[in-house]
């Protein structure tokens with residue numbers, strides 16, 4: 001049976017969960033979870049993900065605020081060059097104590113939990129281990145890094161891309177161009193030659 005603390009993403013929080021208003025700083029490296037991006041833009045499983053920030057206990061749960069950074073691989077969408085660049089994101093996540101604990105605190109808390117759950121709960125709320133002693137940040141890291149991945153990565157903001165006709169790198173050959181009219185006439189000439197060949201048969 002796997003225990004919560006056996007997860008490489010388990011952060012022990014029992015110490016601060018015992019009482020609201022306590023804080024636990026974190027500055028650690030975790031392995032990247034699987035499933036972040038794809039072969040073109042993503043973070044390799046097991047890559048070093050640095051997490052800095054703090055876990056703070058409040059009455060109904062634990063809040064993590066901090067920063068997540070990971071080496072992402074990507075390809076420039078214009079010139080297809082590989083891009084080596086760490087991706088970073090600021091994170092705020094909430095780890096609520098389970099309902100049985102809230103129920104013990106009185107009926108008032110239950111209503112608050114429902115209000116929180118009504119908002120975008122799936123985005124930034126994560127469960128603690130059943131005994132409340134560990135915050136498992138695997139899903140948090142995955143969600144954060146997936147969201148941080150650029151949809152259209154560029155090697156630089158003004159990348160000129162590749163020539164659409166011959167694939168030449170326009171960053172290296174800024175003066176590169178084709179006589180576009182040539183292309184149209186060439187197609188016409190081909191067509192004409194074909195017609196003439198057919199008539200000739």
Ligand SMILES: [Zn+2]
Pocket residue numbers: 076077078079080081154155156159160161
């Ligand atoms: Zn580029």
Ligand SMILES: [Zn+2]
Pocket residue numbers: 163164165166167168176177178
């Ligand atoms: Zn060209």
